[in-house]
Structures are given as structure tokens and as C-alpha cells.
Amino acid sequence: xxxxxxxxxxxxxxxxxxxxxxxxxxxxxxxxxxxxxxxxxxxxxxxxxxxxxxxxxxxxxxxxxxxxxxxxxxxxxxxxxxxxxxxxxxxxxxxxxxxxxxxxxxxxxxxxxxxxxxxxxxxxxxxxxxxxxxxxxxxxxxxxxxxxxxxxxxxxxxxxxxxxxxxxxxxxxxxxxxxxxxxxxxxxxxxxxxxxxxxxxxxxxxxxxxxxxxxxxxxxxxxxxxxxxxxxxxxxxxxxxxxxxxxxxxxxxxxxxxxxxxxxxxxxxxxxxxxxxxxxxxxxxxxxxxxxxxxxxxxxxxxxxxxxxxxxxxxxxxxxxxxxxxxxxxxxxxxxxxxxxxxxxxxxxxxxxxxxxxxxxxxxxxxxxxxxxxxxxxxxxxxxxxxxxxxxxxxxxxxxxxxxxxxxxxxxxxxxxxxxxxxxxxxxxxxxxxxxxxxxxxxxxxxxxxxxxxxxxxxxxxxxxxxxxxxxxxxxxxxxxxxxxxxxxxxxxxxxxxxxxxxxxxxxxxxxxxxxxxxxxxxxxxxxxxxxxxxxxxxxxxxxxxxxxxxxxxxxxxxxxxxxxxxx
Amino acid sequence: xxxxxxxxxxxxxxxxxxxxxxxxxxxxxxxxxxxxxxxxxxxxxxxxxxxxxxxxxxxxxxxxxxxxxxxxxxxxxxxxxxxxxxxxxxxxxxxxxxxxxxxxxxxxxxxxxxxxxxxxxxxxxxxxxxxxxxxxxxxxxxxxxxxxxxxxxxxxxxxxxxxxxxxxxxxxxxxxxxxxxxxxxxxxxxxxxxxxxxxxxxxxxxxxxxxxxxxxxxxxxxxxxxxxxxxxxxxxxxxxxxxxxxxxxxxxxxxxxxxxxxxxxxxxxxxxxxxxxxxxxxxxxxxxxxxxxxxxxxxxxxxxxxxxxxxxxxxxxxxxxxxxxxxxx
Numbered sequence: 001x002x003x004x005x006x007x008x009x010x011x012x013x014x015x016x017x018x019x020x021x022x023x024x025x026x027x028x029x030x031x032x033x034x035x036x037x038x039x040x041x042x043x044x045x046x047x048x049x050x051x052x053x054x055x056x057x058x059x060x061x062x063x064x065x066x067x068x069x070x071x072x073x074x075x076x077x078x079x080x081x082x083x084x085x086x087x088x089x090x091x092x093x094x095x096x097x098x099x100x101x102x103x104x105x106x107x108x109x110x111x112x113x114x115x116x117x118x119x120x121x122x123x124x125x126x127x128x129x130x131x132x133x134x135x136x137x138x139x140x141x142x143x144x145x146x147x148x149x150x151x152x153x154x155x156x157x158x159x160x161x162x163x164x165x166x167x168x169x170x171x172x173x174x175x176x177x178x179x180x181x182x183x184x185x186x187x188x189x190x191x192x193x194x195x196x197x198x199x200x201x202x203x204x205x206x207x208x209x210x211x212x213x214x215x216x217x218x219x220x221x222x223x224x225x226x227x228x229x230x231x232x233x234x235x236x237x238x239x240x241x242x243x244x245x246x247x248x249x250x251x252x253x254x255x256x257x258x259x260x261x262x263x264x265x266x267x268x269x270x271x272x273x274x275x276x277x278x279x280x281x282x283x284x285x286x287x288x289x290x291x292x293x294x295x296x297x298x299x300x301x302x303x304x305x306x307x308x309x310x311x312x313x314x315x316x317x318x319x320x321x322x323x324x325x326x327x328x329x330x331x332x333x334x335x336x337x338x339x340x341x342x343x344x345x346x347x348x349x350x351x352x353x354x355x356x357x358x359x360x361x362x363x364x365x366x367x368x369x370x371x372x373x374x375x376x377x378x379x380x381x382x383x384x385x386x387x388x389x390x391x392x393x394x395x396x397x398x399x400x401x402x403x404x405x406x407x408x409x410x411x412x413x414x415x416x417x418x419x420x421x422x423x424x425x426x427x428x429x430x431x432x433x434x435x436x437x438x439x440x441x442x443x444x445x446x447x448x449x450x451x452x453x454x455x456x457x458x459x460x461x462x463x464x465x466x467x468x469x470x471x472x473x474x475x476x477x478x479x480x481x482x483x484x485x486x487x488x489x490x491x492x493x494x495x496x497x498x499x500x501x502x503x504x505x506x507x508x509x510x511x512x513x514x515x516x517x518x519x520x521x522x523x524x525x526x527x528x529x530x531x532x533x534x535x536x537x538x539x540x541x542x543x544x545x546x547x548x549x550x551x552x553x554x555x556x557x558x559x560x561x562x563x564x565x566x567x568x
Numbered sequence: 569x570x571x572x573x574x575x576x577x578x579x580x581x582x583x584x585x586x587x588x589x590x591x592x593x594x595x596x597x598x599x600x601x602x603x604x605x606x607x608x609x610x611x612x613x614x615x616x617x618x619x620x621x622x623x624x625x626x627x628x629x630x631x632x633x634x635x636x637x638x639x640x641x642x643x644x645x646x647x648x649x650x651x652x653x654x655x656x657x658x659x660x661x662x663x664x665x666x667x668x669x670x671x672x673x674x675x676x677x678x679x680x681x682x683x684x685x686x687x688x689x690x691x692x693x694x695x696x697x698x699x700x701x702x703x704x705x706x707x708x709x710x711x712x713x714x715x716x717x718x719x720x721x722x723x724x725x726x727x728x729x730x731x732x733x734x735x736x737x738x739x740x741x742x743x744x745x746x747x748x749x750x751x752x753x754x755x756x757x758x759x760x761x762x763x764x765x766x767x768x769x770x771x772x773x774x775x776x777x778x779x780x781x782x783x784x785x786x787x788x789x790x791x792x793x794x795x796x797x798x799x800x801x802x803x804x805x806x807x808x809x810x811x812x813x814x815x816x817x818x819x820x821x822x823x824x825x826x827x828x829x830x831x832x833x834x835x836x837x838x839x840x841x842x843x844x845x846x847x848x849x850x851x852x853x854x855x856x857x858x859x860x861x862x863x864x865x866x867x868x869x870x871x872x873x874x875x876x877x878x879x880x881x882x883x884x885x886x887x888x889x890x891x892x893x894x895x896x897x
Contacts, residue, residue, distance in 0.1 A: 009569055016676075021650075026846075033841040041833045043842065044732035049725045051842055056850060062721065066646030105576060112581035120582075125572040175570040210572060255841065270838045325826065327738075327834075534884055 002540065003132035006176045007037045010128040014070060014098050015046040019045050023050040023067045023092065025057055027079055030072050030100055032141055034276070054082045074129065074168075075099045084114040095120045100129040102207065102523060129172030130540065133254055134275055135527055137522040140169040141253075143541040145549075148191045148227065148515045149436050149557035152566045155268045163191070166514065166542055169200045170222065173540065174203070175511060178421045179511065180211040181222040183425050183497040184489075186443040187227035191514050196224045200497040220508035221484070226547075227438035227515025228429075229444050230476035231401060234518050234550040237359040240463045240468040241292050242285040243519035245267050245273065245342060247546045248349045251519075261345050262329065271338045280335060285525045287532050288471055289346075298337050302335045354384065359392045359470050365398040366473045374399060375410050382417050389422040393429070394547060400430050402447065404439055432558045443493050446476050477511065477539075478528075479522045484509055485533050510538045516549070517541030649713055653729050656713070659706045660736050663699055667744060670695045674751045678758070689806075693813060696748070700817050703741055707824050710734060710831070715885060724849060734831035741828070745821050752814050755807060 011034060015022065024043065028240055031053065043051065054073060069092035073079040087095065097111070102125060107436040111123065147162040148156070180203055185196035198223070199407045227234070238247045249256055254274040258264050271353070277280040277358060281300060304331060310322055322329075339427055350356065361377045364370070378395050381387050396418045400411055418425055435441075482490040487505050513521070516538055523537045543549070671697055677688040713730045833840050 006569055013571075021729075023725075031843050031846060035841055039840040040733060040842055040845055044728055044735070047732070048723060049728040049732070051846055052721075053846060053850075064721070066650055067725075102572075108574060108578055109581055112578055113585050118582070120578065121575075123578040125574060125575040127570060137787055161758075169678050210570070213570070253843065255838070255844070270844065272838055273843060309743075322822075330829070334834060367666055373644075401814055464572060486698065543622075 001041075001137045002148070003130070003138050003176075004037050004135050007033060007128045007130075007132050010126045010176070011038050011072075012046075014072065014126060015043075016098075018068055018070060018096055020047065021063070022046070022048045023052065023069050024048045024404075025054050025069060025071045025073075026050050027054045027073045027076075027327050029074050029141065030128075033100070033128055034072065036131055036133055036254050037276070039277070051234075054086075054129040055077060055293075057086070063091050065091075066289070067092050068094045068096065069250075070096045070098065072098045072100065072126070075101050075103045075107055077107075080110055084110060086117065087111070087119065090117050090119045091328065092119075092287055096204045097123045097474070098126045101125065101127060101172055102210070102438075103204050114138045116485075127172040127175040127405055130169050131253060133544070134522060134526070136538050138173070138538070138540045139517065139544050140165060140540070141540050144165065144556075145516060145543045146556040146560070148542070149553070150560060152194075154391045154560060162542075163195055165197060166195050166512070167202060169540070170195075170199050170510075170512060171202055171207075171500075174220075175210070176220070177220070177508070177523040178213045179220050179508070180204075180213060181220045182500045182502050182506075183224065185224040185497065186226050186229055187495060188441055188443045189228065189514070192224045192226045195512075196497045196515060197275060199224075200500075202518060204498065204500070205519055209281075213375045218360075218468050218504050218506055219500070220500070220510065221502060223484075223511045224481075224512055225413040225480070225494075225514055227541075227550075229442050231433065231437040231550075232398065232446060233473075233520055234516070234545040235398055235474040235547055236362050236366060236520070237355055237391075237470075237547075238518075238520055239289045239359070240286050240520070240523055241281075241289070241522060242273070244289060244346060246519050246544070248346050250340070250546065250548075251544070258341070258345065264341065266283075268337065268341055271342070273342075273534065278335065278340060286526060288468060289350075292343060299336055300340065305397055306332065339438070353391060354386050354387045355383075355391075356394065356470075357381070358387060362397060362398055363472055364467060365395070365402050369373075371406060371410075374402070378414060379417065381413070382385075382421055389424055390420050390547065392418060393425060395549070395566070397430055397433055401437070402435055404434055411469055426555060426558070433554060436554070436557075443478065444476055446561060448479075473520075475518070475521045475524055477513075480511070481525070481528050481537055485528075485535055506535065508536050508538070508550065510540060513539070513541040515541070515553070516543040518545050583670060633844070649726055649729075652709065652713055653733065656706055656709060656733050657736075659702055659709075660733065662701045662738060663706070663740055665697045666695060666702065667740070667747070670699060671747060676752055685836050689810065691844065692812075695710050696817055698812070699744060701821055702786075703737065703824055704820070705825060706733075706737060710737065731831055731833055734828050738825065738828045738832050741821050743754070745825075747819060748818060748821075752818075755810065846895070 015024075024034075028418075040051075049068070050067065054071070071083065073083070083097070084134065087279050096116075103123075108123070111120070131141055134136050142162060142165050144162065146160060147159050149276070150159065152159055183196045183200050183203075185192040187193075238244045245256060249258065252272060254272060256271050256273055257269070258271065259269050272278070273281055274276055275285055276430055280295075284295055287295065292519070306325070310325070310329060312318070313322055345553060357380060360383060363376055364377065382392055396414050399414060417428060418430075419427055482488070484506070486550055505534075511525075524537055525537045528537055634651055670692065673688060673692045677692055710730060712732075713726055796844050
């Protein structure tokens with residue numbers, strides 16, 4: 001049950017039975033789901049010669065009856081409306097409708113009603129309603145991702161939409177795997193609880209027929225947790241390749257937009273970073289920055305050798321060899337320049353923002369005790385001119401999360417300093433974070449200081465020393481996975497929904513983080529899976545966070561919360 | 569990989585609603601038959617109004633709404649390039665089958681045989697020439713596929729068809745090249761091998777040695793040996809020619825490859841991303857619209873301004889004339 005493969009299978013099955021020239025019509029969500037797993041040239045092989053968005057295809061009126069339309073859409077009411085309009089005036093030879101999730105009867109009625117010309121050949125549900133960015137990591141790209149921080153009373157309709165989208169995505173995941181899971185959630189989070197209950201209702205009551213698969217001996221586990229259980233991970237600077245690119249430049253659906261980083265030639269402005277298509281990236285996505293530098297150097301050397309042998313073509317044999325290797329050569333050339341560009345840009349940023357210095361303190365704050373030293377280090381960095389505003393804010397946040405209860409006076413000092421140093425800082429943001437994700441609100445032992453066992457373990461690690469100061473932080477998810485592997489996840493903290501309990505150790509676990517995942521966590525899951533412990537973990541989230549994104553969500557939520565309390 | 573097929577339910581709803589909706593007589597519409605045969609015929613006979621095929625049918629649909637609503641989805645005229653692309657696909661198919669034949673011929677030619685293998689050689693030459701020629705021709709026509717302009721979506725489709733055919737073609741020529749170079753290598757090996765055999769025959773082949781011993785006073789090659797030498801010389805020349813020919817076609821193929829590589833999408837690059845392509849289309853559409861609006865504005869403005877200025881100038885001229893008239897007369 002690898003995510004990428006199952007989505008690819010769905011698309012293959014969609015396209016293979018329809019012969020002739022096709023046009024594929026997607027919506028803004030399915031286009032991401034399809035793009036990350038399928039390439040344009042593969043579509044061409046399947047005779048799909050035009051790909052369009054459902055809202056833009058309605059603009060032109062020209063008849064193209066030599067094409068067969070394949071729609072792949074989410075069953076939203078806007079999409080149904082678009083379809084209704086397009087079916088009323090059919091432009092294509094035939095219409096094949098695929099939906100990425102469950103259609104309700106009303107929607108089906110509307111479609112049947114609008115199909116006056118009887119052009120619709122088939123209506124199917126193919127459950128590829130998630131964006132499979134890596135084999136074990138998916139995201140839902142949920143719009144307005146800040147909703148999870150708001151209490152339910154503020155904006156009920158939008159919150160309902162948000163929950164619905166997540167429940168749909170989770171349902172699709174398990175339908176794609178043909179499994180019905182038992183569901184657990186983190187106790188302190190209202191939204192996780194709500195999603196867990198709604199998902200359970202859908203899977204065990206409303207659509208129980210659809211989810212009634214052949215019983216496997218042990219059902220898989222769906223664990224729904226809240227981003228606020230671990231607010232530290234999205235605030236840290238990252239030093240492994242994939243995570244670092246996302247943190248410093250930004251990855252969207254496995255694409256990196258270099259447009260706002262610097263000036264590049266047209267084909268380098270946007271590059272693809274996919275572990276499925278790029279062997280070098282696959283081998284190095286979890287390596288740390290130093291090692292990547294070495295590996296890239298090796299790759300460049302290899303490439304130079306190939307390039308040299310291609311330069312002196314003298315005999316026909318040389319020529320023949322060149323032609324043989326030409327496509328390979330071109331591919332390699334593109335790849336080399338892509339990675340070199342990325343790493344150069346990142347090291348520029350690291351230099352500019354003094355990230356080595358900042359990150360060291362961040363890691364200290366996240367992993368080790370020592371309040372006095374930490375306070376001093378943070379104050380020093382706040383005074384440092386070359387540290388950027390966002391890094392200052394993050395440092396104070398990390399400090400506040402760590403030493404929330406211990407010395408309010410020093411915390412206040414830091415707040416004041418931050419306010420005077422960074423003019424763009426919105427006052428109260430750190431306090432809002434504490435209110436959202438403070439120690440009283442969190443499930444799980446984020447800093448490993450709540451029970452004696454964890455404290456002892458931390459001390460042992462401190463004595464052993466760490467390999468790399470910049471990558472010593474382990475996300476809370478790592479501990480959670482460990483507890484699941486050992487069967488020690490506490491029922492009090494992570495209760496089951498309904499009366500469906502786990503019998504024995506699950507073999508497949510889907511962990512969904514409401515509020516978004518980070519690439520650091522994705523790395524953690526990939527490493528855990530490579531250990532072959534007998535449990536396969538899959539990570540999913542409502543969006544993909546880096547610190548910028550997380551802070552933006554936080555600001556947005558603060559703004560809405562404030563304005564609504566003003567009204568009330 | 570669960571799926572759920574809702575077609576049945578959909579059809580039931582649709583049929584139920586059809587009864588309500590009237591008018592009858594629509595039920596004879598068979599939407600699935602998008603009619604391949606007549607459509608192609610039409611496009612051959614009427615080649616001029618092909619750019620906007622729907623134009624020619626527009627009057628029809630206004631004439632009789634009852635039949636035309638049924639007609640629009642079924643009657644459709646694919647643009648002329650569809651024929652071209654089909655022809656190209658057929659060419660590629662043909663080339664592929666020829667390649668299979670060629671592979672067989674190669675294998676046969678390389679087998680040790682008692683005849684001189686001239687027929688095989690000729691066959692290989694002819695086949696290689698045919699395939700290369702076919703590829704060249706297809707490549708040339710392929711370039712024309714996207715040449716003519718047309719509506720925006722149509723040109724996108726055409727470009728994509730071109731790309732897909734180009735990558736087919738590229739694969740095919742790669743395969744051909746690989747086969748040829750294999751063949752070349754093995755011929756060379758055989759040549760070397762046969763030279764070696766000849767040498768051995770001369771040195772320690774018993775009959776020749778004995779002959780040499782017998783006629784030691786002669787010191788010259790006897791007739792038998794001369795004939796053998798000539799024969800092997802002829803053989804060498806023949807092989808030389810073959811190699812030359814194959815090398816030539818390799819060159820040609822290399823050229824085709826280079827030309828095609830412009831058209832083919834590099835896998836794993838941003839151009840190969842589906843969303844990037846959609847985005848690009850949207851951006852170009854937007855840009856086109858903007859430019860159109862700008863042009864419209866310019867045109868309007870330009871027209872107005874010139875008109876006004878001409879009028880003003882005329883006014884002045886008239887005024888001067890009027891004044892002159894008043895003063896002079």
C-alpha cells in the first residue's frame with residue numbers, strides 16, 4: 001500500500017479503457033493529485049492530448065467532437081455546477097466522469113438531469129483524493145489551514161468545510177487501501193476528536209457497505225493528532241536536504257519555485273524535486289547539508305567526465321556512442337544544474353541570515369535544558385543585527401514554549417526586546433501561541449520532562465553526546481511511532497473512537513496531523529519504515545508546513561480570534 | 569484500490585428523468601457512435617473550411633433544434649491534422665514492422681551459410697534504406713503538424729500530438745541505431761575472424777603446405793591460391809562497402825535524433841509536469857487577452873485621436889480660408 005502507486009493505478013485505469021484521443025479535465029485540487037504522480041509524457045502515451053481545468057474549459061465554445069472528455073474532479077458543488085453547464089452544451093464526443101470521492105444522491109440527480117444529450121458514458125468514483133508527494137507521505141492541501149486553531153463557535157460553516165475535506169481525504173486513503181481502520185485521536189484536541197468521530201461515523205455507519213472489505217486479521221490504525229501537540233518542529237530550521245529546501249525556498253507539490261529567490265534562466269525558474277523521478281534526490285533527500293555538498297561535487301565530477309568524452313567525437317563509433325547516450329546526457333545535465341543551483345542558493349541564504357548560529361541555539365532550546373544559558377543566547381541573537389526578523393520571532397517562541405512556566409519575568413523581557421527590535425512583529429503572537437499550544441494544551445511529552453523515564457533517557461543521551469548539533473532534534477512523532485511499535489501508546493492520551501478497539505499490534509498505521517506535517521517528520525517516518533519493524537507508517541497532513549507557513553496560519557487565526565471576540 | 573461504479577444508478581436516474589422531460593423521438597440518439605468512417609471522408613473532400621469546422625454546421629443547428637440537439641454531439645468534423653497524425657502513426661507502425669523484418673534479415677545474414685549471402689545483403693540494404701527513408705519522411709511531415717495556426721486549444725492539442733509522435737519516432741530510431749551498430753560490430757568481428765582463418769589456412773593448412781613443399785622451386789602462387797586470394801579480396805571489398813553503407817545510415821539517424829530531441833519532452837523536468845503546462849496555458853491565454861485588449865484600446869484611441877486632429881486641422885484651414893476670403897474679397 002504505497003501511496004504513489006495507488007494513485008498511479010487509479011489514473012491508469014481511468015485512461016486505459018477509453019480509446020482514441022482524449023482530453024483530461026481536472027479541478028484545482030485533483031490537478032495536484034495527478035501532477036505529483038503522473039507526467040505529461042506519460043499522459044501523451046495514453047493519448048491524452050489536452051489537459052484543462054474545469055473552470056477554464058468552459059470559456060471556449062468550440063466543438064471538439066473528435067475528442068473524448070475524461071473528467072476527474074472532486075465532488076464539490078461548484079464542480080457539479082460546472083459540469084451541469086458543460087453537459088447542457090456538449091463540446092466533446094463523449095463524457096467519462098470520474099470523481100475522487102463519494103457522490104451523494106442529489107449530485108447524481110443533478111448530473112442525470114443535465115445530461116439531456118445522453119453524452120455521459122460512465123460515472124465512477126475513483127478514490128484518489130489526496131496528494132501523494134512521497135511513497136509514505138501525503139497531504140491534502142486544505143485551503144484556509146488556520147481553521148484548526150479556532151474554537152468551533154467562531155466560524156461554524158468554514159470549520160465544517162475544513163473537517164469535511166479532511167474526513168473525505170482520510171476516507172479516500174482507506175478506500176484506496178481497501179481497509180477499514182480503528183481510529184484514535186489525541187485527547188486534548190477538539191478538532192482531532194471531531195474529525196475522528198466524523199470519520200468513524202462515515203466508515204462504520206453511513207457508508208459501511210463501501211468500507212466492508214474482506215476482514216484482515218488486524219485492522220490498521222488511524223491516529224489523528226493535532227499540530228499543536230508539537231509546535232516546536234515547524235519552528236526549527238532544517239538541515240536535511242528536502243526539509244531545508246522547503247524551509248528556505250519552499251516546495252509545492254514537489255515543485256520548487258526559484259522565481260523569488262534570484263534571477264535564473266527560464267527552464268531553471270521552477271524545478272521539480274520528486275523522489276520518484278530523480279534518483280539523486282531520492283538517495284539524498286534525507287542527508288544533511290554537509291553530505292549533500294560532497295555528493296553534489298561527486299555528481300558534478302562524473303558529469304564532467306561524461307561531457308568531456310562527448311566533446312571529442314572523432315570516429316563514427318564515438319558518434320554512435322554519443323547518440324546512444326544523448327538523452328541520458330541531457331537528463332543528467334538538467335539534473336546537475338538543478339541541484340547545484342538549489343544548494344548554491346541555500347548556502348547563500350544560510351550565510352546571509354547567519355543560520356548556523358541561530359540554528360544551534362534553536363536546537364539547544366528544543367533538546368536540552370539549561371535556562372540561564374538559553375536566555376543569554378537568545379538575548380545575544382536578538383541583539384545581533386544580521387539575524388532576520390523571522391528568526392528572532394522563532395527564537396522567542398521556542399524559548400517561550402520551553403520555559404513557559406519557569407520564569408515569567410525573563411519571558412516578558414524577551415517579549416519587550418522582540419517588540420523593540422522587530423518592527424513588523426505583531427504583539428501578542430507569542431502569547432497566542434502559548435494559549436494555543438502551551439503545556440496545558442498538549443498531549444504527549446514534547447520535551448521529555450514529564451515523567452522520570454523520559455528524563456532519565458534524555459540525560460543518558462546528553463552523556464553520550466550528539467553526532468550533529470544541527471540535526472539532534474527528534475520530532476514528537478518519533479516518540480509516538482516508537483510507542484506504537486512497542487504497543488505502549490496510552491489509551492488515556494489517545495482514546496479509541498466507538499467500540500472498535502485494536503486487537504494486537506497493527507501492521508499499518510496512518511498518522512494524520514491536523515494542521516499540517518513537516519518534512520522533518522516525513523523523514524522520521526521514512527527512516528522508521530526503512531527499519532522494517534513490521535509496522536508500516538504513513539504520514540499525512542492537512543498541509544505541508546515550513547516555519548513561514550506555520551506562522552502565517554498562527555497570525556491568521558489570531559486575527560480572526562481577535563476580531564470575533566471584539567464583535568462578541 | 570476500491571472503486572465504485574455509479575453508471576448504472578446514473579443511467580436509471582437519467583432514464584427516469586427522460587420520461588418526464590419529453591420530447592420523444594430523441595431516444596434514437598446513439599451518442600457512443602461518434603462515427604469514424606463518414607467523418608474522415610468528409611474531411612478529405614472538404615479541405616478548405618477545415619479550420620473552423622463548426623462553422624459549416626452552425627446553420628444546421630439553428631435550422632432544426634429538435635434534430636440538431638441530437639446531431640451536435642454525434643456529427644463532428646475532426647480537423648485536417650487528425651488525418652495527418654493518423655498517417656504518421658501508420659508510418660511509424662509500418663517502420664516498426666519493417667524493423668522486425670530487418671532484425672530477422674540481420675540474424676540470417678550473420679549465420680554461417682554456404683551461399684555467398686548476396687541476397688541477404690541486398691535485402692538488408694533495401695530494408696535499411698526503406699526504414700531510414702520512412703523515418704526521415706515521417707520526421708519532415710511531423711514538423712509541419714504544428715505549423716499552421718488555428719484556435720488556441722486546437723494548437724495545444726496539435727503540439728501535444730506532435731510531441732507524442734516525436735517521442736515514438738525517437739524511440740524507434742534509437743532502436744534502429746542500436747540494431748545497426750550491433751550488426752556492424754558483429755560483421756567486423758566476422759571479418760577479422762575470417763581473415764584469421766584465411767591466414768591459418770595459408771600457414772598450416774595441410775594441403776597448401778604440402779603443395780608449397782612440393783613445388784618449392786616455383787616460389788610463386790599457384791592458380792588455386794591466386795583464386796583464393798582474389799576471392800577474399802573481393803569479399804573484403806564487399807564487406808567494406810557494407811560497413812560504409814551502414815555507417816552512412818547511422819549518420820543520418822543521428823541527424824534525425826538531434827532534430828527530434830527539440831520536440832521530445834525531457835522526462836523529470838518542469839516541462840514534463842502536468843500542472844506546469846496548465847499554468848502556462850492559463851498564463852498565455854491571459855497574456856493574449858491582455859494584448860488583445862490593449863490593441864483594441866490602441867486602435868480605438870488611435871482612430872479617435874487622428875480623427876479629432878484631422879477635424880481640428882480642417883477647422884483651422886477653413887477658418888484661415890474664411891478670413892482670407894473676408895480680407896481679400
